[in-house]
Amino acid sequence: MTLITTPSRDDAAVDDFHRLFDAVAACGAAARGGVERQSASAADGEARRTFAAALEAAGATVRTDAVGNQYGVFALADRPDAPLVMLGSHLDSQPRGGRFDGALGVVAAAAVGAALMRAKRAGARFDADFCAVNWTNEEGARFRPSLLGSGFFTGKHDAAFALSRADDAGVTLGEALDAIGQRGADAPPPLPACYLELHIEQGLHLESAGADIGVVRRNWGAIKVDVRFQGEQAHTGPCPMPLRRDALLAAAYLIAEARAIAERWPGVVHTSVGRILVAPNSANVVPSEVALSLEIRSADDAVLAEAGALGARAIAEAAERANVTVTADRSERPIRQLPTDVCDLVAACAGALGLSHRDLDTVAGHDAISLLGLCPTGLIFVPSVGGVAHNEGEFTAPADLENGLRLCLEAAWRLCRAGGSPERATLAGGPA
Amino acid sequence: MTLITTPSRDDAAVDDFHRLFDAVAACGAAARGGVERQSASAADGEARRTFAAALEAAGATVRTDAVGNQYGVFALADRPDAPLVMLGSHLDSQPRGGRFDGALGVVAAAAVGAALMRAKRAGARFDADFCAVNWTNEEGARFRPSLLGSGFFTGKHDAAFALSRADDAGVTLGEALDAIGQRGADAPPPLPACYLELHIEQGLHLESAGADIGVVRRNWGAIKVDVRFQGEQAHTGPCPMPLRRDALLAAAYLIAEARAIAERWPGVVHTSVGRILVAPNSANVVPSEVALSLEIRSADDAVLAEAGALGARAIAEAAERANVTVTADRSERPIRQLPTDVCDLVAACAGALGLSHRDLDTVAGHDAISLLGLCPTGLIFVPSVGGVAHNEGEFTAPADLENGLRLCLEAAWRLCRAGGSPERATLAGGPA
Structure with a gap:
């Protein structure tokens, strides 16, 4: 043998x-x-x-x-x-x-x-x-x-x-x-x-x-949201600030707030925006369209649900503050x-x-x-x-x-x- | 004739x-x-x-x-x-x-x-x-x-x-x-x-x-600043939040603050970020590099100087909050x-x-x-x-x-x- x-x-x-x-x-x-x-x-x-x-x-x-x-x-x-x-x-x-x-x-x-x-x-x-x-x-x-x-x-x-x-x-x-x-x-x-x-x-x-x-x-569970902000092109010079509908500004509000959400649960919630597409992306044009991918991750079901709800509110508030419209397409990977x-x-x-x-x-x-x-x-x-x-x-x-x-x-x-x-x-x- | x-x-x-x-x-x-x-x-x-x-x-x-x-x-x-x-x-x-x-x-x-x-x-x-x-x-x-x-x-x-x-x-x-x-x-x-x-x-x-x-x-005078934030690529999932060096987060802080600067002088200061380049711009990667163009415009010399100083401070603070490094290349068009x-x-x-x-x-x-x-x-x-x-x-x-x-x-x-x-x-x- x-x-x-x-x-x-x-x-x-x-x-x-x-x-x-x-x-x-x-x-x-x-x-x-x-x-x-x-x-x-x-x-x-x-x-x-x-x-x-x-x-x-x-x-x-x-x-x-x-x-x-x-x-x-x-x-x-x-x-x-x-x-x-x-x-x-x-x-x-x-x-x-x-x-x-x-x-x-x-x-x-x-x-x-x-x-x-x-x-x-x-x-x-x-x-x-x-x-x-x-x-x-x-x-x-x-x-x-x-x-x-x-x-x-x-x-x-x-x-x-x-x-x-x-x-x-x-x-x-x-x-x-x-x-x-x-x-x-x-x-x-x-x-x-x-x-x-x-x-x-x-x-x-x-x-x-x-x-x-x-x-x-x-x-860990993950909530992934494809977010699209829709504003309006305008000249970054003369266009009065209150009339602007700046999709990149909305994205900035959301990205900052997503970080704040993670900081509410240190070590328990991770958030990120790794990818962003901006149009027309020209120095002298108020951006009219932004698409970005928001991720919220956690190992705790209740926390993930609460963080996800805060994320949804942050998306809506960012759009409202920047006077743009928004669509959000959410998918979830369970814990x-x-x-x-x-x-x-x-x-x-x-x-x-x-x-x-x-x-x-x-x-x-x-x-x-x-x-x-x-x-x-x-x-x-x-x-x-x-x-x-x-x-x-x-x-x-x-x-x-x-x-x-x-x-x-x-x-x-x-x-x-x-x-x-x-x-x-x-x-x-x-x-x- | x-x-x-x-x-x-x-x-x-x-x-x-x-x-x-x-x-x-x-x-x-x-x-x-x-x-x-x-x-x-x-x-x-x-x-x-x-x-x-x-x-x-x-x-x-x-x-x-x-x-x-x-x-x-x-x-x-x-x-x-x-x-x-x-x-x-x-x-x-x-x-x-x-x-x-x-x-x-x-x-x-x-x-x-x-x-x-x-x-x-x-x-x-x-x-x-x-x-x-x-x-x-x-x-x-x-x-x-x-x-x-x-x-x-x-x-x-x-x-x-x-x-x-x-x-x-x-x-x-x-x-x-x-x-x-x-x-x-x-x-x-x-x-x-x-x-x-x-x-x-x-x-x-x-x-x-x-x-x-x-x-x-x-x-109007204009201050234009080419800003580059340099962070570090990381996985958006497991990387602990405090260790992240997120260049896009720095950009978000700056874009939001630029808007706040304009709102201090309604109708007198216009600010904008119309263009942003992000690398590697992948949904699962903490962005390591962002280049953006910040503009601050005003018809008032003293106000423009003060808004410009606030802009410079906003750039530095955004970098510090997001734990990234920054370079800023500033040019000016006078009133x-x-x-x-x-x-x-x-x-x-x-x-x-x-x-x-x-x-x-x-x-x-x-x-x-x-x-x-x-x-x-x-x-x-x-x-x-x-x-x-x-x-x-x-x-x-x-x-x-x-x-x-x-x-x-x-x-x-x-x-x-x-x-x-x-x-x-x-x-x-x-x-x-």
């Missing part, structure tokens, strides 16, 4: 990981250590081809669906109806974003798939197949909404909706995917028996606590718990590997949140230095990356041998 | 005017009655060719200088050293601007030149030549600063500076002029003996007073009187034509302000309905346009017969 090594101690997986991580980070590499790799850009196309080539070299079958999600399926179980264990994240970045956000989870998934395939070839037996996934347009920077690819996978959005999202230059996601040869025609795989995502924390809790691994137990059985599996794997772990919230949205409630879903964080995120200065130490990789290897190994069941995988322990 | 008709009663001039005005308004015509004809755009090129063709058909020699200013010189005096009387304005528009702003003065100048040339051919004698001018990039919308072409003519800017100004897409004025074949090599004419500009009021005073003609006696002799000439001509007139300030900058102090300069307003400006809804009734045209004809006729001297022209009265 062949000796089956524990994949979580597979040094080849660590080498695979670093090699692919560096190759992906080179796609859209920016001057200060980050990446400029917005969804379906040329740099994203390059990263996607690098990912697909690594998957194929490792023995996976690569499928690309109608919205460009890439699935690398490793046939481990040798039966057509085997359940699927899925691991992944996204390769797209924010403008001048970090090289770890998203890419970590995708690259780790490819390395895990390759290690499991090596184990199979060495004689290991599996009761589930494995899929490494790259979701399209997680960031919502170039195309809105965010989580678009994972939202298509779960049926929240249909392909026509996703493909028709347009960037600020009017290019649709469909056109952009065509331009980089990444609009596919393959059927997506079925919902997995278990989905895991490895991500950098983008916050300070792990670093402050000196912990290796974050087990995400809850996601939810992640399933205990998956969290327990992650904690058990961390313990088995001697890694310290800590329960965390996620404030940011992640593709895992798209799948939450539809299948057993887990989200695993590793530390980010200084909590820096959406910034080229984002950094996670190699040892922390490797801890995350080994944890995923351990969890995926157990899951794929346990038919995808988190409960059985938690009990299973190490290699056969 | 040939009968010489009074040009101000030249019906052909009125016909010329309307025909050319409509042809120019068709260049870049927008959906709601205005024009989209920013400087050196394709539509501007079309308007420039329409203007040049009308000048040539009327017997002028057209020169285009290094920055694209167009001069139509009518040789009326038949001697090489004759003084020059100049009338003009600009053909470029704001984004979705009105069809009267600027175009009125340029089209009127062409019609006046044609009428004077007809008078010369009918036997009238002149002691000055006449020039109809279209100044490049008055608006400062596509390229900054505003008044760029007239500033080149007066020596405030050199050609290299003007041609290197870039729009938001990085296209320079030089490249844009080349693209429409409007970068010239002709020497500009010398400073005129007298410069006049006809413009719509862009305010409510004439309409409120029921007056036909505004004689501009004074221009100045327009020369009495030119104002008296305009008033005398209005009186001779039976037009009611009223002394006014100009709050907006105009090309005439570039020439102010360098040669006798006059600025003439006709009413704008509702004071609407920098807006497609801008409107001036045909009768008011014709009043302005006839006034310019009368003034230019007198000036060109009086060697360009406003004093002698004021005394001269009607036709020979």
